[in-house]
Amino acid sequence: MKTMLSFLLLISIPILISSEFILTESEQPQNDYVDTRTNILRPRTLKKRSIDTHGTDPLRELEIYGMKIDSKVTSRFAHNVITSRVVNRANVSKEAFFEIELPKTAFISNFSMTLDGVTYVGVVKEKEAAQKQYQQAVSQGQTAGLVKVSGRKMEKFKVSVNIGSTKKVTFELTYEELLKRNLGKYEMNIRVNPKQLVKHFQIDVHIFEPQGISFLDVNSTFQMNNLTSLVKKTLSGTKAHISFKPTLEQQRKCPDCHDTVLNGDFFVYYDVNRDLSAGSIQIVNGYFVHHFAPANLTRIPKNVVFVIDHSGSMSGKKMHQTNEALLKILADMHEQDHFAIIIFDHQHSIWKNTIFQATPANVAEAKKFVRTIRAAGGTNINDPMLEAVQLLDKAHRDKQLPERSVSMIILLTDGDPNSGESNPSKIQENVKTAVQDKYNVYALGFGYDVKFSFLEKMALENNGIARRIYEDSDAPLQLQGFYDEVANPLLLDIEILYPENAVSDLTQASFRQYYDGSEIVVAGRISDNSLQILTAEVNAQTAKKNLTLSADVNIPENIIQQQQYIFGDFTERLWAYLTIQQLLDQRVSAGADDKKNLTDEILSLSLKYNFVTSLTSMVVTKPEDTKDETFVADKPSDDARPERPRYFSPPASVPSASSTYVDSDPHFVISTNNHRDAVCFNIDGKPGSVLNLISDPHTGFVVNGQVIGYKKVEKNNELGTYFGKFGIVNSNMDVKLEVSTQVITLFHGEDKKVFPWSATASVTKQSFSISIVKERNLTLMMGDDATFVIVLHRVWKDHSLHRDFLGFYTLDSHRLSNMTHGLIGQFYHELNADISNIHPGLDEGKPDATMIVKGHTLRVTRGYQKDYRFDPKRGNNISCWFVHNNGEGFIDGTLTDYTVPSLFAQLHPIPKTVGEDPSL
DSSP states (O other): OOEEEEEEEOOOOTTSOOOOOOOOOOSSOGGGOOOOOSSBOOOSOOOOSOSOOTTSOOOOSEEEEEEEEEEEEETTEEEEEEEEEEEEOSSSOEEEEEEEEEETTOEEEEEEEEETTEEEEOEEEEHHHHHHHHHHHHHTTOOOOOOOOOOSSEEEEEEEEEEOTTOEEEEEEEEEEEOOEETTEEEEEEEEOOSSOOSEEEEEEEEEOTTOEEEEEEEEOSOOTTHHHHEEEEEETTEEEEEEOOOHHHHBSSTTOOSBSOOEEEEEEEEEOOOSSSOEEEEETTEEEEEEOOOSOOOOOEEEEEEEEOSGGGTTHHHHHHHHHHHHHHHHOOTTOEEEEEEESSSEEEGGGSOEEOOHHHHHHHHHHHTTOOOOSOOOOHHHHHHHHHHHHHHHHTTOSOSSOEEEEEEEESSOOOSSSOOHHHHHHHHHHHHTTSSEEEEEEESSSSOHHHHHHHHHTTTOOEEEEOSSTTHHHHHHHHHHHTSOEEEEEEEEEOOTTTEESOOOOEEEEEETTOOEEEEEEEOOTTOOEEEEEEEEEOSSSEEEEEEEEEOOSSOOSOGGGOOSSHHHHHHHHHHHHHHHHHHHTOOHHHHHHHHHHHHHHHHHTTOBOTTEEEEEEEEESSOOOEEEEOOOOTTSOOOOOSSOOOOTTSOOOSSEEEETTTEEEEEETTTTEEEEEEOOOOTTOEEEEEEETTTTEEEEEEEEEOSSOOTTOOOOEEEEEEEEEETTTTEEEEEESSEEEEEETTEEEEEETTSOEEEEOSSOEEEEETTTEEEEEETTTEEEEEEEEOOOTTOSSOOOEEEEEEEEOTTSOTTOBSTTGGGSSOOOOEEEEEEOOSSTTOOEEEEEETTEEEEEEEEEEEEOSSOTTTOEEEEEEEEOTTTBTTBSSOGGGGEESSTTOOOOOOOOOOOOOOOO
């Protein structure tokens, strides 16, 4: 008689930390078990047909014969379904593991297993009841799950199942998340790692955005040279579709390999069209969602007090990284901003005892001070935080600060308080009493020696957020990245109003600030069934005046007629998701009575909408021949420590370049070693000169760039340069394109068209297409041959030094011939650069190394450059090995070999010689 085996999957809200299900029971020998990292179904043992498997795949006892990741995104709300189909080809029963990594910001909403034609569906239950079931299982000596923490942004879901010989099982996991706009784009991260070749593998993403999609891009960390050609993208106004279906051969690491190249992250980036309006409102079945992120606003000055821990525990690398980040943050401050620096150990001190305007002279003096900060002493957090509040209070009283400005305190610490007032609750109370809702408090916890929940509550109680800074080589970039999110306030005191008595159950509708690159989202329920038009009114303060915007939306009788892009009542589920997230934040700082009410409300919504949150668990029951057993996996809090990685790779937040490009002053960034790394170099071209970037005599394709210089040369400095104009020729298609910072001019045969950067436009011909995003970028597609993006950089017109300039990015070049050359084109062919002898360099934190490439041995330095495709203002950091001396030894010939007489001129052949070592 079969009994029932209950799988108790305690999966907490994926905001904080990840969990791993380790189920250890099996008839197979323990030493045959090989742990893996993500997205797999695996047996305990693997067998091969023979020792010589050249040209054939080894026979897997458990084979994943199909895996599909299907994502539908409607108005930023993503509904993701992962389906994995497995067959047991062994002649005995086998245990397999279904393991998936999903974003921490997502809620699991369904999990099912289909065995022998019967589907067993997960049920969400209250965690407390599920925990009693778990404790009972443990007391009976039954196997329980082991939880581990891993990664920064992902949560791990893992469960096992026993399947009979020749039987099949289908797993299906559904999760939902609201994509957050950050630094001007939405990002969807799909983690992929099947750990074996999969006959039918597919990622399918449908996006529907009523505002219109302004740009769409796909990237991955897979080591695939031809990823761009394998990803099919279509973009048409409000709709986009992305399909990735690599064949078995395309999945192989090499022609005779049985290992898959699918191991990493698949990223989708996009944004929507924006203007200065009240935003976009979508209504479905009585629920609405309102997205508000206006464009064309002037930034508001900010006043920042940096409160920096320099206690003994910060010594060494952490102190150096903090100083490095502070130097770059200070350099990025606008002159209208104000700042102060407080450092603390068991005591505290204020740099020059006041708050300063961020003039070049003051910033330079502050940088000198930051370079002198050293670590020593205990940790007194209470006193410097109260001092920061008093400093801002006095500056406002004395009218040192602009009336319309944003004041904030940014605390960075790596440990719990152990000097002065050391009671965390008392410190939180003191800070809240002092701030009195006047300022924003942002708390950054460096590493895992500080209790994150202490910082989180202190920040949330004072209009801020807390963020973990991970102890990694990219810690300075994590600090800068956080600062960039709050660096450019655009609106103050935003209040969004809807018809009184017509709507109910509103999520948060008033906000202290709106920052550039972010988005405000409000959702609610229409309670007046007779309402025909929903009106939204937005009141806010800009840098100079009060702002009122309004929008009217006709309430549709039926669901939006875009069924391919809609998943059920998406506005209602988005409302529930957003409500739960905001209630969880409120619960962190609530008192006992309020906390109970919030808990009840969160639990009720979680159970109603089948969301796995911090208060619920999912139970899956299936038949089993053995006795009843209960398995549990529960996610730890964000104070838990992740496992240390067992391998070296570039930090996740500082990727290597996935494309080859040139931007800024001009910095060339070349993707190498199958996109696993990058090499960069600068050139010192003369203003007015024209340099060849790409030249392919076979396709007749040419790209040249004209160099422009700074407006003037500062004392004791060299003249900085950019690219100010590009000329693109495809003689086979009879096309020429001239792109300057003012206009885009297209020549096609006898036709000539001129497009300003001030308008979004597109041109599609049989052999090529051009898409212009207003004041942002231009995408050029030469049929199936190549795809490029030109990024426009606007500079304040009265800037004393800088001019508007352009960047050039290669997205796809696989159809260009092996004769392609130029400063960029020569690197379209496979390029391997061997790095060795990594050692401390002249600059602390920037190691030097030896690179062997093209027969040359070069000294290179690890550093960072910017990729501006997604964020033209701030850019994303890209790690690379820097080649000195205008790329000498890395590029063929010398820089002068790439000079051409005019914008559309051809490049004369450059010998590809192997020279002597230019440097060591």
